[in-house]
Structure formats: C-alpha cells, structure tokens
Amino acid sequence: MLVKEIERFAKKKGAELVGFTDSKRALSYLCIPWANSAVVLGLSIRHPLLATGVRYPTWEEPRQFIDVIMDAIALSIEEFLEAKGYRASAIGASNRSTDLRPLVLASGLGVEGKNHLIITPEFGPRVRFSAVVTDAKLEVEPRRIINLCRGCNxxxxxxxxxxxxxxxxxxxxxxxxxxxxxxxxxxxxxxxxxxxxxxxxxx
Ligand code: SF4
Ligand code: SF4
Incomplete structure (x- = not known):
C-alpha cells in the first residue's frame, strides 16, 4: 500500500512523525488544483543531531537547522512519488510563505495548544513540519488525538x-x-x- 511505503521511506530518510491528509478544506489553502492528498512530516527540535553540547540563546537557531533537514526530507519524498509516476510538490519547513497548519491539523499529527502553537503528543510544541502534496489519492486514516492541554494553563x-x-x-x-x-x-x-x-x- 502506497501510504505504508511512503511512511517507511520517510522514516528511513529521518522523519520522526509522518501523517497523511486528503482534507479538501486543508488542501484548498495551498491553491494547487491537482493536489488530492498530502504527506505531512515532523521532526523534533530536540533532534539528536543537535545534541552537540552547544547551548543556543533561543529556539530560532536549532529551528533553522531542523528546517534544512526537513526541506531535504520533503524533497526526497517528492522524488519518491514522482518516480512512481505521481505529481508531487514539496513544501519545505523553511517556506515561510505557506501556512502548513491546516495540513498538520487535518493529518492529526498535532492539535492547537493554548499557546497557539501546534503541539504533538511526542514532542509538544518542540517540532517542525514540512509537507508534500501529490495527485495520488492516498488512503488516509488521520490519527485521532485528544485535547493535550486539558486543565493545564x-x-x-x-x-x-x-x-x-x-x-x-x-x-x-x-x-x-x-x-x-x-x-x-x-x-x-x-x-x-x-x-x-x-x-x-x-x-
Ligand atoms: S505568546 Fe507570550 S510566551 Fe509566547 S512567544 Fe509570545 S510573548 Fe512569549
Ligand atoms: S496549556 Fe499547557 S499543555 Fe497546553 S500548550 Fe500551554 S503549556 Fe502546553
């Protein structure tokens, strides 16, 4: 099944979270008429590659580093799908002009927290996302996750x-x-x- 193949490939390339969506509403924000589905990829800002002992003054530096990795993973999924005869287009994490929130939320990888950030059960808000849209009609089963904030404030x-x-x-x-x-x-x-x-x- 293509979904499983993509998931295996994405994880081999280093993605820590892999989700899928065929939500027409979420895809419509991208204005890509041929897009039928999207692969959503996540990587923790606490990725082992950052464990060099260097202390960063803000999250911005590790975030930029992770974005470069995320862009490369998204591009490899784009090539993977194209090699199978599908149209595909990577939207890297460093692409600040495209809002990936609707796709991430529709994929079920995360929910919006009270901090207005997307939080995931695995990494909380310490995660970056990229995506690949495709004309492939992927068989999508979005993850259902509960309200992660509950009584927290x-x-x-x-x-x-x-x-x-x-x-x-x-x-x-x-x-x-x-x-x-x-x-x-x-x-x-x-x-x-x-x-x-x-x-x-x-x-
Ligand atoms: S919402 Fe508040 S805590 Fe978060 S970045 Fe802005 S000022 Fe800081
Ligand atoms: S309310 Fe708590 S769990 Fe929710 S985003 Fe804020 S700190 Fe995280």
Whole structure:
C-alpha cells in the first residue's frame, strides 16, 4: 500500500512523525488544483543531531537547522512519488510563505495548544513540519488525538506579554519580541517561553 511505503521511506530518510491528509478544506489553502492528498512530516527540535553540547540563546537557531533537514526530507519524498509516476510538490519547513497548519491539523499529527502553537503528543510544541502534496489519492486514516492541554494553563501564566489570555493577542507577542530584540541586540532574539514551559512531550 502506497501510504505504508511512503511512511517507511520517510522514516528511513529521518522523519520522526509522518501523517497523511486528503482534507479538501486543508488542501484548498495551498491553491494547487491537482493536489488530492498530502504527506505531512515532523521532526523534533530536540533532534539528536543537535545534541552537540552547544547551548543556543533561543529556539530560532536549532529551528533553522531542523528546517534544512526537513526541506531535504520533503524533497526526497517528492522524488519518491514522482518516480512512481505521481505529481508531487514539496513544501519545505523553511517556506515561510505557506501556512502548513491546516495540513498538520487535518493529518492529526498535532492539535492547537493554548499557546497557539501546534503541539504533538511526542514532542509538544518542540517540532517542525514540512509537507508534500501529490495527485495520488492516498488512503488516509488521520490519527485521532485528544485535547493535550486539558486543565493545564502553564504557558498562559508564563507569557510575559499577556498575549495568551483567551484568544491569541499576536500584537502583544510581536511587540514583546521586538522589545527583546532591541534589548539583546540579536536579530533573532525571540521569547520562546510558551514553547519552553509546555510539559507535553517533554522527555
Ligand atoms: S512567544 Fe512569549 S510573548 Fe509570545 S505568546 Fe509566547 S510566551 Fe507570550
Ligand atoms: S503549556 Fe499547557 S496549556 Fe500551554 S500548550 Fe502546553 S499543555 Fe497546553
């Protein structure tokens, strides 16, 4: 079965999470008329390749490193599908112009947490995603995962900008990040408290 073949291949290439979706709604955000399904790939920001002892000032540096790996895995799945005669197009994790959230949520790999990030049972919010859309009609069985936040409110209480009071106040979060940037002098300085404190998937 093609789904199993793709999953095996993706894991061999290094993907830690592999999901599938044929949700028309999620695919419609991409505006790719021939897309029938998508393969969604996830890799932990705590990937063993990062275990070099180097301490990073923010999550941004390991995130960029993981994105390069994710892009390569997505490209290899694109080639895998094309070799089988399907149309395919990789959407790498470094592609900031495409929002992969609808595909990730539809695949069931993760759910939206109270921190407004996608959290997965395996890694919490410490994970990056890429995807490959294809005209193959994959037999999809999305994973069903439960509400991972339940009674937890840790990220909302930890947020220094008050951005997580009920709905996500993106302006408050951005203003706080710009302030951090000015104070630290680092262009990529970002507050990542809502990622750091999440207990889900913490090993
Ligand atoms: S990044 Fe920082 S300021 Fe923004 S929502 Fe998360 S904890 Fe709050
Ligand atoms: S810290 Fe708690 S409330 Fe926030 S996203 Fe994680 S589990 Fe959900």
């Amino acid at each position: 840790i990220c909302c209480e930890a947020c220094p900008s008050g951005a997580l009071n009920g709905t996500f106040n993106i302006k408050a979060c951005e203003n706080y990040n710009r302030q951090l940037e000015r104070e630290s002098g680092l262009l990529i300085k970002k507050c990542t408290l809502c990622t750091d404190v999440c207990p889900v998937g913490r090993k």
